[in-house]
Amino acid sequence: MIRIFRKYHRFLAIAVSLTLILTVLTGMGYTIFDEWFHQERFAHFLMKIHTMKILGLDEIYPVLNGLGLVGLLVTGLTMTGLFKKRSSVH
Numbered sequence: 001m002i003r004i005f006r007k008y009h010r011f012l013a014i015a016v017s018l019t020l021i022l023t024v025l026t027g028m029g030y031t032i033f034d035e036w037f038h039q040e041r042f043a044h045f046l047m048k049i050h051t052m053k054i055l056g057l058d059e060i061y062p063v064l065n066g067l068g069l070v071g072l073l074v075t076g077l078t079m080t081g082l083f084k085k086r087s088s089v090h
Contacts, residue, residue, distance in 0.1 A: 002079055009075035016068035023065065026050035 026046045034043035048054040052061035077083070 005075045005078045009072065009079065012068055012071045012075065016065070016072055019061075019065055019068065023050060 026049045030043050030046045030050060033039040033046060051058045057064075
């Protein structure tokens with residue numbers, strides 16, 4: 001069973017890490033270019049990438065990011081053995 005969760009966890013980690021890296025970098029870039037350098041046009045472009053509005057995915061992208069993270073949490077916690085039934089020793 002843990003082998004199956006490990007397989008899904010590995011797949012999710014690759015897919016989710018790519019989207020999260022993009023989200024983090026564009027979010028930081030937006031703040032830097034908007035607040036520090038006052039480059040509103042470039043900051044607006046970064047926000048389009050950040051929300052995936054540039055590809056028309058702005059309504060579903062946060063949900064997909066969230067579902068990916070929940071999947072990573074479930075598979076990761078399952079592999080730790082925290083929810084394993086312990087046998088009672090008398």
